[in-house]
Amino acid sequence: MQTTRLLISGRVQGVGYRDWAQSQALAFGLNxxxxxxxxxxxxxxxxxxxxxxxxxxxxxRQGPSLARVDAVAEQPGEALSVSGFEVRPTA
Known part of the structure; x- marks a missing residue:
């Protein structure tokens, strides 16, 4: 198991990116x-x-059809204790 943290920039808010990412993560069997x-x-x-x-x-890196991903910064993440994949409130 591996954990990664990503910061995605571009036109990624207000275009369904989070819900799309959640559906993709679940399809790949990720938490x-x-x-x-x-x-x-x-x-x-x-x-x-x-x-x-x-x-x-x-x-x-591609995103949903309405998004425009300009950059994805990736770094190792700490192990997670969550099961499934959730959309969290804005931070």
Missing amino acids: GWVRNLRDGRVELVASGEDAPLARFVEAL
Whole structure:
């Protein structure tokens, strides 16, 4: 299991990015959470097996059809104690 933390910037708020990310994460069998940040970025933490997690990160770089992803900053994350994938309130 691997955990990664991502900060996604671009036109990623108000375009369904969080709900789309949640559905993608569940399809890949990942655990974690996603939320908007007040500065316009989306923060996401995901945990799972290496191959599905890598495919998920690649999908996040594309985003849903209404989004425009300019950058994805990725760093190792701390192990999660959540099961499933949730959309959290804005931070």
